[in-house]
Amino acid sequence: MWREQVAGRDVLRELARRDLLLRYQHAWLGVGWALSGPLVNLGVFTTVVAPVAGLETGVPYALWAAVGLLPWTLLASSIRFAATSLSSNPALVGKIWFPREALPLATVLVALVDFLVANVLLVALLGFHGVAPSLAWIYVPVVLAVELAFVAGSALLIAMATLFWRDVRFALEIVLTAWMFASPVVIPTDRLSGPVARVLEYNPMAPILDAWRATLLRGEAPDTYAFLAVTLFSIGWFLGAWWIFHRAEPGFAERL
Amino acid sequence: MPAPGVTVDGVWKAFAAPDRADTLRDALGGIGRGWARWRRGSPGEEGPAVGGGDGVRWALRDLSFEVGAGEALALIGPNGAGKSTALRLLAGILPPTRGRIEVRGRVGALIEIAAAFHGDLSGRDNVYLQGAIMGMRRAEIARSFDAIFAFADLEEFVDAPVKHYSTGMSARLAFSIAAHLEPDVLLIDELLTVGDAVFQQRAFARLQDLVRQRGTPTVVVSHQLDRLAALCSRALVLDRGRTLRVGTPAECIAAYVGRTGTGWSSAHQTASEGAPLRLAALCAEGSAVVASGAWLRLRLEAHAARIPDPAWMLVIRVRSSATGEAVFTTTTARCGIRLEQSGRLQLAVELQMNVPAGLYLVETEARDFLQQRSLGAGPWLAITVDEGANFIGSIQMNPRIAVLGS
Numbered sequence: 001m002w003r004e005q006v007a008g009r010d011v012l013r014e015l016a017r018r019d020l021l022l023r024y025q026h027a028w029l030g031v032g033w034a035l036s037g038p039l040v041n042l043g044v045f046t047t048v049v050a051p052v053a054g055l056e057t058g059v060p061y062a063l064w065a066a067v068g069l070l071p072w073t074l075l076a077s078s079i080r081f082a083a084t085s086l087s088s089n090p091a092l093v094g095k096i097w098f099p100r101e102a103l104p105l106a107t108v109l110v111a112l113v114d115f116l117v118a119n120v121l122l123v124a125l126l127g128f129h130g131v132a133p134s135l136a137w138i139y140v141p142v143v144l145a146v147e148l149a150f151v152a153g154s155a156l157l158i159a160m161a162t163l164f165w166r167d168v169r170f171a172l173e174i175v176l177t178a179w180m181f182a183s184p185v186v187i188p189t190d191r192l193s194g195p196v197a198r199v200l201e202y203n204p205m206a207p208i209l210d211a212w213r214a215t216l217l218r219g220e221a222p223d224t225y226a227f228l229a230v231t232l233f234s235i236g237w238f239l240g241a242w243w244i245f246h247r248a249e250p251g252f253a254e255r256l
Numbered sequence: 257m258p259a260p261g262v263t264v265d266g267v268w269k270a271f272a273a274p275d276r277a278d279t280l281r282d283a284l285g286g287i288g289r290g291w292a293r294w295r296r297g298s299p300g301e302e303g304p305a306v307g308g309g310d311g312v313r314w315a316l317r318d319l320s321f322e323v324g325a326g327e328a329l330a331l332i333g334p335n336g337a338g339k340s341t342a343l344r345l346l347a348g349i350l351p352p353t354r355g356r357i358e359v360r361g362r363v364g365a366l367i368e369i370a371a372a373f374h375g376d377l378s379g380r381d382n383v384y385l386q387g388a389i390m391g392m393r394r395a396e397i398a399r400s401f402d403a404i405f406a407f408a409d410l411e412e413f414v415d416a417p418v419k420h421y422s423t424g425m426s427a428r429l430a431f432s433i434a435a436h437l438e439p440d441v442l443l444i445d446e447l448l449t450v451g452d453a454v455f456q457q458r459a460f461a462r463l464q465d466l467v468r469q470r471g472t473p474t475v476v477v478s479h480q481l482d483r484l485a486a487l488c489s490r491a492l493v494l495d496r497g498r499t500l501r502v503g504t505p506a507e508c509i510a511a512y513v514g515r516t517g518t519g520w521s522s523a524h525q526t527a528s529e530g531a532p533l534r535l536a537a538l539c540a541e542g543s544a545v546v547a548s549g550a551w552l553r554l555r556l557e558a559h560a561a562r563i564p565d566p567a568w569m570l571v572i573r574v575r576s577s578a579t580g581e582a583v584f585t586t587t588t589a590r591c592g593i594r595l596e597q598s599g600r601l602q603l604a605v606e607l608q609m610n611v612p613a614g615l616y617l618v619e620t621e622a623r624d625f626l627q628q629r630s631l632g633a634g635p636w637l638a639i640t641v642d643e644g645a646n647f648i649g650s651i652q653m654n655p656r657i658a659v660l661g662s
Binding site: 010011013014015017018021022025089091092094095096097098161165166167168171250251253254 | 271272279280281344347348349350351363365367368371372374376377381384385388389390391392393394
């Protein structure tokens with residue numbers, strides 16, 4: 001078991017290295033990919049949607065939206081790439097034994113590197129709007145770790161689901177779009193009320209995004225109760241996903 | 257640590273029919289049912305119920321063997337006999353449906369040895385990735401790095417992208433990585449066919465060294481019967497999942513290819529009962545020895561349990577036992593024959609044996625070409641091809657030369 005994890009770490013590192021090498025082989029192209037997604041969204045929402053809808057965000061909208069879009073892109077691109085990570089490698093999954101969780105988890109590592117690169121955008125925006133560094137920024141690694149636990153668990157589950165049900169791939173884009181607008185990514189959701197708001201209370205991405213904004217923009221510690229809850233949930237989610245993944249693993253080869 | 261080796265004890269392996277729910281839409285319609293089906297696995301005493309037969313397909317039935325230090329076991333049999341399934345079970349990729357498999361020690365699997373190769377990456381990067389996937393630690397790869405490229409004769413191409421390699425070069429590199437695994441237990445799936453003749457010789461010598469000199473317990477699947485005889489200490493003949501014979505390689509190869517002759521080979525008739533389309537018998541008209549360039553006449557008998565699907569067909573494959581390669585494959589569909597009636601079907605097959613002298617195996621299989629799946633392997637026949645009167649080279653061209661004048 002232990003040996004398995006050690007071997008898994010090597011495979012994970014090599015797989016992530018492969019994808020990063022391929023993506024950043026031409027450095028500017030790699031950086032371009034990492035930046036273009038969030039940048040286009042940010043541009044459209046800042047110049048068109050926010051003025052028309054008259055969104056109230058307390059801080060300059062571009063800044064508010066950037067702190068939502070970057071962590072959201074980390075989640076969305078991890079899930080998007082993880083979805084096909086098992087099913088698009090039939091020769092690997094069907095014929096060779098190796099710790100299979102390395103495939104979806106490598107996509108998370110790649111998305112993490114893209115996220116770190118894209119933070120250039122955030123730093124520029126923070127500087128432009130004159131946001132001073134604050135002591136609360138020490139919470140940033142914690143918030144990132146909590147989000148990564150949630151993202152990694154989701155990546156394991158979605159990779160497995162795509163293997164077992166081929167049409168998950170198609171449902172995924174619809175779900176991601178709906179989920180983005182159900183989370184405070186580019187449009188605040190805190191002024192919603194009624195049954196919709198009650199459902200959205202259970203969206204784990206909402207407290208995670210709130211924590212990003214509290215620490216980075218307002219210089220505060222994350223909301224204790226909500227953040228603690230989502231931390232415990234994310235850890236449980238990751239461990240649960242890992243357990244389910246291992247239980248289902250013997251059936252993978254037959255599903256290709 | 258217990259001595260390295262392999263124990264296979266009463267192993268059965270079933271594959272579920274592809275009618276399982278593999279879309280979310282279906283699954284949502286029967287989450288409970290889908291889960292139960294996926295969890296299902298205990299076979300009945302004598303395998304699946306005979307009948308409609310689209311259900312469970314048994315790839316292995318009651319397989320048992322033991323391989324210890326200094327032993328190399330060859331698994332012999334035609335396509336669809338269950339050899340590759342057995343190897344995947346040993347590698348831990350598939351779970352057995354019933355029975356026990358124990359592999360002691362670190363497994364080196366020479367199966368899909370280039371699976372992780374990516375054309376845009378350099379030879380160096382590919383070696384690290386493929387090595388890691390095969391279970392080598394980074395430090396081990398670094399230690400063997402130069403030896404890997406030296407063995408593959410590719411020292412000048414370490415930093416070139418693999419897409420600029422020729423097919424032979426990639427194959428050499430892939431084998432070379434696998435050959436430097438230093439495993440406790442070795443699993444080999446048909447890879448003595450990589451690269452040119454010189455490299456094949458070197459690769460084979462390397463395997464012999466691992467198996468014979470170091471005594472690494474080994475299980476090999478190959479169609480290259482001569483090579484198997486040279487490499488292995490024991491052999492096991494599989495036919496449609498059943499163990500037909502266990503013994504020395506020579507005995508087993510004789511048993512495998514020895515089913516020649518002109519009678520219906522009745523030993524095969526029961527094996528794939530329950531399949532919707534099964535091949536019952538195959539025999540050669542006259543002698544099983546033909547001259548190169550001459551016509552081989554075969555009779556093939558099949559049974560369809562119901563009116564055949566338009567996508568069903570019978571496949572006839574000729575395999576050279578020297579190279580293990582399938583030199584020719586044809587199907588009833590390609591020959592313009594549609595299977596339309598249920599019940600017994602008799603076919604006359606003629607093949608012009610335009611091949612060099614040697615031993616050839618004619619294999620049969622029923623397939624569903626729309627679903628890309630086998631309905632079951634059929635009987636096989638070994639044919640000896642004698643050199644014809646005017647044969648020099650690798651293909652028989654049946655020359656005709658006439659004098660037109662002088």
